[in-house]
Amino acid sequence: xxxxxxxxxxxxxxxxxxxxxxxxxxxxxxxxxxxxxxxxxxxxxxxxxxxxxxxxxxxxxxxxxxxxxxxxxxxxxxxxxxxxxxxxxxxxxxxxxxxxxxxxxxxxxxxxxxxxxxxxxxxxxxxxxxxxxxxxxxxxxxxxxxxxxxxxxxxxxxxxxxxxxxxxxxxxxxxxxxxxxxxxxxxxxxxxxxxxxxxxxxxxxxxxxxxxxxxxxxxxxxxxxxxxxxxxxxxxxxxxxxxxxxxxxxxxxxxxxxxxxxxxxxxxxxxxxxxxxxxxxxxxxxxxxxxxxxxxxxxxxxxxxxxxxxxxxxxxxxxxxxxxxxxxxxxxxxxxxxxxxxxxxxxxxxxxxxxxxxxxxxxxxxxxxxxxxxxxxxxxxxxxxxxxxxxxxxxxxxxxxxxxxxxxxxxxxxxxxxxxxxxxxxxxxxxxxxxxxxxxxxxxxxxxxxxxxxxxxxxxxxxxxxxxxxxxxxxxxxxxxxxx
Numbered sequence: 001x002x003x004x005x006x007x008x009x010x011x012x013x014x015x016x017x018x019x020x021x022x023x024x025x026x027x028x029x030x031x032x033x034x035x036x037x038x039x040x041x042x043x044x045x046x047x048x049x050x051x052x053x054x055x056x057x058x059x060x061x062x063x064x065x066x067x068x069x070x071x072x073x074x075x076x077x078x079x080x081x082x083x084x085x086x087x088x089x090x091x092x093x094x095x096x097x098x099x100x101x102x103x104x105x106x107x108x109x110x111x112x113x114x115x116x117x118x119x120x121x122x123x124x125x126x127x128x129x130x131x132x133x134x135x136x137x138x139x140x141x142x143x144x145x146x147x148x149x150x151x152x153x154x155x156x157x158x159x160x161x162x163x164x165x166x167x168x169x170x171x172x173x174x175x176x177x178x179x180x181x182x183x184x185x186x187x188x189x190x191x192x193x194x195x196x197x198x199x200x201x202x203x204x205x206x207x208x209x210x211x212x213x214x215x216x217x218x219x220x221x222x223x224x225x226x227x228x229x230x231x232x233x234x235x236x237x238x239x240x241x242x243x244x245x246x247x248x249x250x251x252x253x254x255x256x257x258x259x260x261x262x263x264x265x266x267x268x269x270x271x272x273x274x275x276x277x278x279x280x281x282x283x284x285x286x287x288x289x290x291x292x293x294x295x296x297x298x299x300x301x302x303x304x305x306x307x308x309x310x311x312x313x314x315x316x317x318x319x320x321x322x323x324x325x326x327x328x329x330x331x332x333x334x335x336x337x338x339x340x341x342x343x344x345x346x347x348x349x350x351x352x353x354x355x356x357x358x359x360x361x362x363x364x365x366x367x368x369x370x371x372x373x374x375x376x377x378x379x380x381x382x383x384x385x386x387x388x389x390x391x392x393x394x395x396x397x398x399x400x401x402x403x404x405x406x407x408x409x410x411x412x413x414x415x416x417x418x419x420x421x422x423x424x425x426x427x428x429x430x431x432x433x434x435x436x437x438x439x440x441x442x443x444x445x446x447x448x449x450x451x452x453x454x455x456x457x458x459x460x461x462x463x464x465x466x467x468x469x470x471x472x473x474x475x476x477x478x479x480x481x482x483x484x
Contacts, residue, residue: 006032008212008235010276014048019117020055026114027061028084035088041096044086045113054082056119062112063091063101064305066105078118105307119142143274147220149451150181150267152253157183157240166199179271191248192255198222198236213235214274219250219267220418266451270418272372298312306380309336312379321348323360323374328367330374334358339405340377364402369395376408390419401436417444427465436470446479 012027030042044060057080060203062073074087096103103109148165150156156163162182180195194217213236218229230249236242255267312318312333319331337344347354362370369392372382382388388396393415400408420429426445433441449456456462457477466473 006030006036006384007034007223008032010212017115019115020057023052023055025113025115027111027112028086029109032093033088033326038089039093040089041091041093042086042088043090043111044084045081045115046084047081054080057081057115057118058118059085059113059115060344061086061090062114063096063103064110064112067104071102073112085099101307120390137444145270145272145414148179148181148271149448150263150269151451152269155265156181156256157252167269177273192250192252193248194246194250196234196244196246198241212276213244215244215246218270218272219248220270222351224441243250309333310379322356322370323362323370325362325367325370326408328371330367330371332374332378340407341405343403365399366395368392369399372396373399373403373405373408376411377405382411385415386418388415390416390424393419394432397432397436413438413441416441420445420448425461427461430465430472430476431469436474446476449476449480 005331007030012025012029014024016022018023026048028044028046030044033040033042033044040466045059045061047055056078058075058077059079060073060075065072066435072091074090076085079085091103112331120310144167146165146167150165152163155161162180164181165179167177167179176199178197178199180197182193182195196215212233214231214233216229216231228249230247231242232247234244236244257461313331313336317334318330321332321334321337322334323330334344338348339345347360349355373396374390376382382396392414397409397412397416400406400412416429416432420426426448429441429445432438433445457480462473464476
């Protein structure tokens with residue numbers, strides 16, 4: 001959930017029930033609240049038609065945790081609703097972010113709204129009976145990450161010119177972005193300027209939609225010791241072009257130092273984006289005999305399974321299979337392995353030895369790599385992944401390819417690209433991409449070399465790589481020369 005400004009609201013889709021003669025309702029969530037002094041999330045239930053006569057209504061708003069239960073919220077048994085009613089201090093920000101794993105699993109916030117008719121003397125704990133209606137709105141943040149190569153830094157500094165980088169539509173219904181890097185026209189300017197502009201806007205996108213964007217930019221130094229970053233947020237209104245002046249954080253004097261400038265006078269910036277819109281569909285739960293409920297787009301529920309499965313794994317509860325590598329054994333759950341790997345699924349769905357012994361003997365991979373694979377399958381993450389050696393990342397990629405675990409391959413790909421820019425260059429990526437015919441990895445490695453120019457082929461590291469991989473180097477040089 002993005003850190004919006006106080007007063008900025010996120011609006012759910014409309015939901016309708018015949019309990020109140022087809023009245024349209026919607027929720028509005030204020031992630032930073034409506035009152036700066038309260039430092040709380042605010043949530044309000046609104047009526048769409050504000051000109052209609054007021055209605056007597058009972059409703060509750062509940063913050064759901066990752067197990068689908070709600071133990072945080074408010075309830076009003078009977079209130080006269082004109083336009084909107086809710087709570088400015090729905091939940092304290094400190095409490096919410098202090099329990100992020102519990103209430104924001106995978107950056108998804110889930111709020112449940114229950115509406116009933118007070119005439120039937122229904123209470124919040126009796127919503128299973130007729131004339132009760134429940135709606136759940138989930139606000140999700142989408143992410144995107146790119147590595148921005150800025151060439152000819154010294155020329156940009158002396159000529160005070162600009163360079164731009166285009167990011168195609170990161171997500172459906174989100175406009176493409178253009179990043180512009182400049183040193184400023186003033187010779188006394190101390191920091192470089194980065195501007196972010198929305199480019200194309202699809203005609204089918206509603207002009208009323210707003211996109212909240214959070215961006216983290218990290219200067220990828222030659223040594224991790226000097227790496228630093230800056231974060232900021234912005235609200236793009238899609239009915240008119242806007243420019244986001246990102247906070248200045250790159251000192252121009254530092255760009256003269258070798259610690260930030262890579263080969264061929266190139267600066268690399270990792271740009272991580274988080275997107276969230278004001279409008280978001282709603283998933284409805286019918287709690288009673290409602291015959292005329294407006295059908296809204298279905299949104300998959302935010303699953304609490306991930307955290308719960310991780311707990312079962314870390315406590316070794318109900319594990320029913322072992323992965324054995326030499327003298328090392330790693331307990332796991334069959335259903336978790338099978339759900340994410342067609343290889344494991346075939347293994348346990350057919351008459352194979354592993355299906356009867358509940359032991360998977362592994363001889364082709366090292367025990368630490370298998371342990372990381374099992375950890376990832378049960379948690380979608382690997383502890384201290386950024387500190388992994390390049391050899392371990394490559395081996396983990398190989399395991400992911402062998403067992404056809406697509407999202408683990410994607411996880412490794414991001415680590416490989418980060419390592420390529422910051423530490424070891426493109427050599428390991430080239431070998432891996434060639435071995436597994438990974439066209440995306442190969443294109444990234446080629447782009448990296450092209451950024452430096454053909455002078456890269458004169459470096460000592462390349463000559464050593466050429467001696468060890470002559471055929472691969474030939475392919476690479478041909479592809480690079482095609483674009484020179």
